Amino acid sequence: MTADGVALVGVHILIGGGTQTNVVTGVLSPTTLNNAIIALRQQKNQAGVIMGNSPAYLVVPTPLYKHALEITESALIADVANNNLNVFRSAYGITVYTSPYMDATAGGSDTAWFLLSRNHAITRLIRQGIQTTLRDWSISNNRTYFYQANFREEVYAVDYVGVVGSTGL
Numbered sequence: 815m816t817a818d819g820v821a822l823v824g825v826h827i828l829i830g831g832g833t834q835t836n837v838v839t840g841v842l843s844p845t846t847l848n849n850a851i852i853a854l855r856q857q858k859n860q861a862g863v864i865m866g867n868s869p870a871y872l873v874v875p876t877p878l879y880k881h882a883l884e885i886t887e888s889a890l891i892a893d894v895a896n897n898n899l900n901v902f903r904s905a906y907g908i909t910v911y912t913s914p915y916m917d918a919t920a921g922g923s924d925t926a927w928f929l930l931s932r933n934h935a936i937t938r939l940i941r942q943g944i945q946t947t948l949r950d951w952s953i954s955n956n957r958t959y960f961y962q963a964n965f966r967e968e969v970y971a972v973d974y975v976g977v978v979g980s981t982g983l
Contacts, residue, residue, distance in 0.1 A: 815971075818860070822936075822971045823928070823979035830862045838980045842878055842927045844885055847902060850929040850978045859975045867931035867976050872908050875916040877924045878982075882910045925982025934976035941966040 820826050826834045838853055840846040854867050874882045886908045891898045902908055908929075916922040930936070942965055949960040971977070 816935075816974050817972055818974075820974070822974055822977060824974075826860075826974050828858065828862050829860045832858075832862060834858045834974070836974050836978045838978055839983070840980060841925060841982050842874065842881060842885070842980070844891060844902070846980060847872070847885060847929070850980065851906070853978045854929055854931060854976070857975060857978070860973070865933070865975055867933055869906050869908050869929050870932040871930040871934075872910045873916070873928040873930065874910065874912050875918070875922060875924050875926065876912050876914050877917065878927060879910065879912040882912075882927070886910055923982065926980065927982060928977060928979040930978075931976040934971075935973040936969065936971045936977065939968045939970065941968060 816822055816826070818826055823837055824835070826836070828834055834857065836853065836857060838846055838850045840849075851869050854869055856864060857867060858864055872882055872886060886900075886902045886906075887910070888900050888903065891900050914920060916926065918924045944963055944965045946961070946963045949962075951957045951959050954960060
């Protein structure tokens with residue numbers, strides 16, 4: 815949820831009236847990535863001002879990682895017969911990131927993807943750094959050491975500006 819009470823990717827009601835959608839439909843492809851870039855560049859903030867954000871990061875689940883790299887890093891356009899220059903590599907320099915926590919096996923989706931600008935408002939808050947403990951073998955019932963580590967963090971989005979997403983459907 816963002817500060818306006820709407821999911822990060824969705825239809826947001828602007829303060830001055832009107833709405834702003836930061837959703838692109840379709841599976842990840844050069845066409846849908848281009849649509850997301852256009853949506854990101856034309857995206858308005860809460861006051862209705864066009865922000866003109868440039869794409870910087872493409873975040874995908876593990877099953878889409880190879881395909882995302884082919885789209886963004888190939889010297890030529892992927893999956894076509896002609897030898898056109900790949901503008902996603904030369905003009906934008908989009909960095910692809912992946913996380914297994916986005917995958918369907920972790921409760922996410924194998925098709926959803928997100929395009930972010932450098933000015934996005936997604937923040938990671940570290941509530942507790944890594945803390946480790948070691949229980950000595952002399953106080954265990956089976957004479958083994960027990961090592962444990964934990965941490966606490968939270969991810970939240972203050973605002974939707976700088977983010978465009980797709981369910982991949």
